[in-house]
Amino acid sequence: MTKEYPQHHIDCRTGDVAPTVFLPGDPGRVPVWAELMDEAWKVAEKREYVTYTGRKNGVLMSCTSTGIGCPSASIAAEELYRIGAKNLIRIGTCGSIQEYTKPGEMIVATGAVRGEHTSEEYISMEYPAVADYRIVRALIDAAEGLEVPYHRGIIRSHDAFYMESPEAFGDYRARIQKWTDANVLALENESSAIFVIASMSKIRAGTILAAGNAIWKPDADAFDWERHVKMMLRVAIRAGVLLDERGLA
Secondary structure, three states: EEEOOOOOOOOOOOOOOOEEEEOOOOOOHHHHHHHHHOEEEEEEEEOEEEEEEEEOOOOEEEOOOOOOOOOHHHHHHHHHHHHHEEEEEEEEOOEOOOOOOOOEEEEEEEEEEEEEOOHHHHOOOOOEEOOHHHHHHHHHHHHHOOOOOOOHHHHEEOOOOOHOOOOOOOHHHHHHHHHHOOOOOEEEOOHHHHHHHHHHOOOEEEEEOOOOOOOOOOOOOOOHHHHHHHHHHHHHHHHHHHHHHHHOO
């Protein structure tokens, strides 16, 4: 399904983006992604949506920022699908809620708790938010090939950023304890809507996140986020190359 006119929010049209598109929340991470490509060029910038397209090892890939939260991420996912995207891979950071995660480790999501309400506008909550197994496989193979430690499992997407963080009012640990006990790996704000929209649109989606220490630890953010984010981007880009090699781009 393609459209020839520029999409209203991302300001891109058919041919502007590659089949594989990476989705950071932060617009500032798009040029960082571009620096890790062999070549890249800016395609569009409108509102929170910044798009670059480039090549790595001869493979064409794109990167579009989504802003924070599922409403803006769902707009990006829908508009990218309309102009030909086949693989949507969220790339970002998260709040770890497991003691065993360490700075520099990655989280590859197999699915997401639908703790947000954007995806409920599309379909009832009985519909699962799952990552495509082929993207999960490519992300795992990329991480292992680059010798980057990772965890694989379920994450939680939700709407109120500060309600499940140390900056929340009340007992935030009590709010998230059931998710920790259920082996949910981390908290973030976009993946579940992206997974639902991709599944309903018959395209593929996945997520890789850079993790730190568990959010309740005093040193939760006391490490080099920039270096870990760049490593996460390298893993994601390698996964994009693998998808192309496997005939999925």
